[in-house]
Amino acid sequence: MSTPTKDVDLALRRLSDLGERRIVKDVLEPRYRSVSGFGDDCAPFGSEHVITTDSCSRALVASLGMDDLVHTGWLLATMNLSDLAAAGAEPDALVVNYTLPRETPVSNLVRIMDGVDACAATHGTRVVGGDLGEGSELRLCATAVGHCPPRLTPAGSVATRLSRRGAGHSDRLLLIGSPGYLWAAALLYHGYAEIGEDRETVYAKAREPVAQLKAGRMLAEHGLARAATDVSDGLFASVRNLCHTNALGAIVSRGIQLDEVLMEVCRQAEVEPFGLGQIWGDWSLVVAVAEEDAAAALELLDDAKLPARDIGFLTQATTQLWLTDDDGQFESWNGVDQERFSDTSWRGDGIEARLRQLRARTRN
């Protein structure tokens, strides 16, 4: 039996030779491309259910003087629930799978569970099962399941599940959530800004990122979202994925408005607000909305007190990503990115170097 040359070449490589994107493209996609929803945040099963799984080692906030594992537990639940948000799903349950060293203090396990349980409760769901295993290092996995009930209309039944597919050119891109808090906390912790008593507000939001379940569900139910994805690896990676999936390009404005307290951190730290806005860690949602529906979608979210902003639109220029500024100038978007099994993979180290990068990107 002969093996195609490409496979032999691949098989001899190591995961770090490829990086996550090539692993997905060259190893996973050929095998799993026929799976419904391949590449999406969630996979559908049954008639209306969706499932997702995500893992984390330790929360970034642990290196910001907040090393209580409750934050890692909260993050683990948020990561998984955020994928459900991108499907417009209602959460049904979480299961967890913790790998822990034998010598782990029981109190650490308790704090992880405190975080997961508190986050799940915030969204009206809970952990229904799990597995504890021994390993040489802490490794936390979870799986979330949810459902997207079909919507009944006079014309019949309409699927409400959102995915990365379905966006069209000239769709507006809405960024839903409160981006910037995690890395603003890092800037504060490392002394690049000083904002007095607001500091605790920023830390609190950095510790407890919120999955945008309510927004995803609401836009899906109203038939206002054409495609959605969450911001796991930064805004750039999310928009690039949306564009790649739909063979579109995007023009995004770098004049992003962050919450006022973050604008102040940016001023002091000499970081462009877009730098904080495009980085990962706050679990926002990017939703493509038909141009004519954008105002209605923003109004709906505003009525529900869900923070959202229009950040740009999709174009026909396949996979070309552009930034535009207030003066109408365009430039190619080479965004902040992280990729597992690559040198950009975040493993909890080198925060200061990242902060310097963030500041260096600020245009003069």
Next chain:
Amino acid sequence: MSTPTKDVDLALRRLSDLGERRIVKDVLEPRYRSVSGFGDDCAPFGSEHVITTDSCSRALVASLGMDDLVHTGWLLATMNLSDLAAAGAEPDALVVNYTLPRETPVSNLVRIMDGVDACAATHGTRVVGGDLGEGSELRLCATAVGHCPPRLTPAGSVATRLSRRGAGHSDRLLLIGSPGYLWAAALLYHGYAEIGEDRETVYAKAREPVAQLKAGRMLAEHGLARAATDVSDGLFASVRNLCHTNALGAIVSRGIQLDEVLMEVCRQAEVEPFGLGQIWGDWSLVVAVAEEDAAAALELLDDAKLPARDIGFLTQATTQLWLTDDDGQFESWNGVDQERFSDTSWRGDGIEARLRQLRARTRN
């Protein structure tokens, strides 16, 4: 705020001070006991769905000269599907969560997926999603979802989901599956027996344990099973759990009949067949069946060519576990057991010592 003394004591301990059973009893149960199905192989969600998660590091067969990771992938899928079998569920989907060192050859990832996918396909299901993360050691998690549709009877709708709950005294215990192959392979590999060309048959079955999904589903649909659990940690642990959950005892026969090729291995290796029958690794199912239904259940399974045997019955003597032999002699059952985060936890080491134990247990 005062904390109860017991919690303080616990919090100061390490996971290995407690072991898995005390972790479950003292840490998890107080927190999660109100979760429907706590302690079961699967947790229910939605109206008819169930979910389970399990992890493994490396298959035991890897230390038997069969170090292809395809076997670990197969095992990972089997472990999870076996939990669905214990719920009498039909599998809907698997998701996987792999932690891999950066330097892992791509070919290893491919072999893991080959194993998971092949096992899933055998049971008519597939992997629909997953997550790859970096870590210092190989760690494979999976989650399986399935459904147990309610059965319509003239009297109405009857739940078909099985759990550990629901057994009664005098129920017969059926052991479904083909126990003994994994450790028979270990005996062969280490030269304790020599069976010529049948050796490959034993190895093949050891490499590809079968989740008893069909049997679980069939007994549930026919209303013949009152309670069920799979044999993850050995027959002793499974029967103990069934007894504990239902406040019952059990009398199990040590005169177990294994497949003929295994009986031959036992003769040569001087191991009592019950020694192979009660050990873990073959993913059998233990089902409690009302005394009057036992013959019908065995006939149903036999017609479907599913291997099953009556191994004993449940008693009113709460959590007392007894063994009986062909001469009608009784003795307390202190079975082979493994417990994570304890000294009996299996971490892929010391097979020879385990084999010596197995042989030492043989009565003269």
